[in-house]
Amino acid sequence: MHLQDTWEEVDPDELSYEELLALSEVVGTESKGLSADSVASLPSVTYKAENSHTGSSDLCVVCLVEYEEGDSLTALSCKHSYHPECINNWLKINKVCPVCSAEVSI
Numbered sequence: 001m002h003l004q005d006t007w008e009e010v011d012p013d014e015l016s017y018e019e020l021l022a023l024s025e026v027v028g029t030e031s032k033g034l035s036a037d038s039v040a041s042l043p044s045v046t047y048k049a050e051n052s053h054t055g056s057s058d059l060c061v062v063c064l065v066e067y068e069e070g071d072s073l074t075a076l077s078c079k080h081s082y083h084p085e086c087i088n089n090w091l092k093i094n095k096v097c098p099v100c101s102a103e104v105s106i
């Protein structure tokens with residue numbers, strides 16, 4: 001009777017969890033994104049509707065929520081700005097502006 005052995009070998013939940021962990025570690029260290037330190041050094045701006053210089057609708061393309069007067073945003077070198085928590089996550093994966101694809105320089 002080898003039923004027990006088979007059951008122990010096939011444990012997809014545990015396997016996939018560990019693989020996910022390993023994967024996230026690889027992504028964290030080998031991604032094309034910016035380091036947390038670099039992201040933290042980006043300038044922050046206060047959103048003012050009448051001061052908009054993007055020319056497009058003032059919408060965070062990461063979460064698709066419109067900015068509100070007085071929101072604290074993170075500005076990129078291309079002058080586009082985003083919610084800090086949104087652009088932080090984005091830049092850790094890919095260091096380009098999600099709107100114009102300009103590479104973000106610190």
Ligand SMILES: [Zn+2]
Pocket residue numbers: 060061062063064065082083086
């Ligand atoms: Zn957002």
Ligand SMILES: [Zn+2]
Pocket residue numbers: 076078079080097098099100101102
């Ligand atoms: Zn941009």
